Amino acid sequence: MEPLERYRPIVDDFEAFQAACGRPLGIAVRVNTIKASVERAIATLEHDDIEYEQAAWNPRVLRLETDSPGSTWASFHGFVHTQEEVSAVPPVVLDPDPGETVFDACAAPGGKATQLAALMDDRGTVVANDSNLGRLSALRFNAERLGATSLAVTHQDARNFSFAPLAVDQFDHALVDAPCSCEGTIRKNPTTLEEWSEDHVHSVAGIQKGILRRAVQATQPGGTVVYSTCTFAPEENEAVVQHVLDAEDCRVVDVDLDPDLEYAPGVTEWNDETYDPSLERAIRIYPHHNDTGGFFVAKLEVGA
Amino acid sequence: MADDLEMNVGQQFDRLPATDADRTVEGRASREAVLEYFGDRFGIPPETFEEHTFWEKGAGKIWIYSGESPSPAEIEALGMTCLRTRQDHWKPTTDFVQRFGRHATRCVVDLSDAEATRFADGEDQSLEWDGDWGYLIAAHDVDGDREPIGVGLYLHDELRSMIPKGRRRSL
Numbered sequence: 001m002e003p004l005e006r007y008r009p010i011v012d013d014f015e016a017f018q019a020a021c022g023r024p025l026g027i028a029v030r031v032n033t034i035k036a037s038v039e040r041a042i043a044t045l046e047h048d049d050i051e052y053e054q055a056a057w058n059p060r061v062l063r064l065e066t067d068s069p070g071s072t073w074a075s076f077h078g079f080v081h082t083q084e085e086v087s088a089v090p091p092v093v094l095d096p097d098p099g100e101t102v103f104d105a106c107a108a109p110g111g112k113a114t115q116l117a118a119l120m121d122d123r124g125t126v127v128a129n130d131s132n133l134g135r136l137s138a139l140r141f142n143a144e145r146l147g148a149t150s151l152a153v154t155h156q157d158a159r160n161f162s163f164a165p166l167a168v169d170q171f172d173h174a175l176v177d178a179p180c181s182c183e184g185t186i187r188k189n190p191t192t193l194e195e196w197s198e199d200h201v202h203s204v205a206g207i208q209k210g211i212l213r214r215a216v217q218a219t220q221p222g223g224t225v226v227y228s229t230c231t232f233a234p235e236e237n238e239a240v241v242q243h244v245l246d247a248e249d250c251r252v253v254d255v256d257l258d259p260d261l262e263y264a265p266g267v268t269e270w271n272d273e274t275y276d277p278s279l280e281r282a283i284r285i286y287p288h289h290n291d292t293g294g295f296f297v298a299k300l301e302v303g304a
Numbered sequence: 305m306a307d308d309l310e311m312n313v314g315q316q317f318d319r320l321p322a323t324d325a326d327r328t329v330e331g332r333a334s335r336e337a338v339l340e341y342f343g344d345r346f347g348i349p350p351e352t353f354e355e356h357t358f359w360e361k362g363a364g365k366i367w368i369y370s371g372e373s374p375s376p377a378e379i380e381a382l383g384m385t386c387l388r389t390r391q392d393h394w395k396p397t398t399d400f401v402q403r404f405g406r407h408a409t410r411c412v413v414d415l416s417d418a419e420a421t422r423f424a425d426g427e428d429q430s431l432e433w434d435g436d437w438g439y440l441i442a443a444h445d446v447d448g449d450r451e452p453i454g455v456g457l458y459l460h461d462e463l464r465s466m467i468p469k470g471r472r473r474s475l
Contacts, residue, residue, distance in 0.1 A: 034403075035402070040446070043446070048475075073424075076453075076475060077453075123355065123370055124370070124371055125371030125372065136380055143381070143384065144397075145399060145402075147402060147403035148383075149383040149403070150369070150370045151381065151383065152373060152382055152383075153380040153381035154379050155379075166377075166379075167374050
């Protein structure tokens with residue numbers, strides 16, 4: 001937990017934050033509306049006597065009282081998909097419409113790609129890309145279990161993504177849920193921070209900048225790009241968005257989320273750096289806010 | 305590359321021809337034949353798939369997709385796998401049946417809770433069935449409505465579970 005000490009200056013109620021990071025995380029699932037309504041998914045859980053609670057900010061997210069969410073009829077039928085509660089935030093912020101074409105740059109293992117497909121009523125295309133073949137097979141397994149027919153799965157380095165094999169030449173939207181130092185997942189994986197180093201943070205930030213730039217370039221004017229990580233480091237969050245604001249034609253816009261989800265604004269100062277004031281429109285979700293993992297989400301509009 | 309028109313190329317997605325008469329690859333199923341199979345065997349109306357296209361990648365492995373794509377497409381996956389066609393008897397996938405099987409009116413075997421649990425765990429079981437033998441949709445009741453579980457093979461008074469190993473669960 002030592003590396004988290006560096007965030008004392010930017011985290012409100014740091015003691016509560018630290019305490020939350022030390023507590024294990026509960027089990028959450030997302031209802032897969034490609035296969036079942038929220039009511040039907042809940043009825044199936046009730047039939048199996050599994051206690052649940054709907055997340056206040058999103059009725060499609062359920063907190064379950066079970067240690068084996070995969071051994072339920074609701075999971076077997078693909079009515080629900082186990083994923084961290086805050087992982088469901090970026091697709092909700094992206095808010096795609098049926099029939100659109102969406103780029104998920106770092107899609108494996110597919111929780112967010114299939115959530116995007118569900119939000120699009122499984123119509124249109126989610127280009128679910130990942131550079132790691134092993135993780136792509138997990139994505140494909142999840143996509144098939146969840147019944148998604150609108151995914152086109154590609155295996156490329158997102159930093160120089162090519163449209164060559166696709167019928168599209170620009171995306172309506174893009175999601176960059178970037179590989180990161182994963183500090184926000186400490187409640188799920190208490191060993192996450194053992195390998196932590198500032199060098200690692202800086203090296204992964206370089207990759208994040210490359211992926212986000214390419215995603216902005218690949219999105220049509222007026223389109224939306226959502227950038228998210230499960231980490232707290234401003235070097236991987238605000239600084240990455242700042243880099244892309246400087247390099248590409250785009251701007252930070254407000255995220256639109258249910259007021260029941262608590263979060264802090266993005267930071268505009270960190271160590272010796274300052275960021276554009278618009279980065280206050282990004283959101284930082286800390287573990288003590290909603291009893292979840294940690295997340296950063298920024299919404300960008302590509303210049304029209 | 306001209307040969308691509310006459311043979312199946314394992315690494316690319318090729319869109320199914322509309323009818324058998326439009327076929328350029330020997331043995332390849334047509335969209336019409338696929339819709340006929342789902343309609344004749346399971347009573348799934350062809351309109352169910354109005355917004356979907358069908359593709360082959362690998363010999364006889366048919367995929368169902370709801371978006372736009374050039375053909376051929378050299379990518380990892382396009383939609384989901386739905387059907388195996390290059391065998392004597394065509395065989396739908398478990399995942400397809402779970403997604404579209406609720407539209408079926410024929411060759412659906414309704415299982416009790418205990419039978420359904422055994423089926424999901426991959427067990428074969430003896431049971432009565434007075435319909436056609438071959439690939440069936442196994443279903444059970446969920447909250448008052450029929451819900452497909454997966455594909456079963458019915459032969460000689462026995463229903464064999466075709467749930468793939470990685471999808472089996474002890475429920």
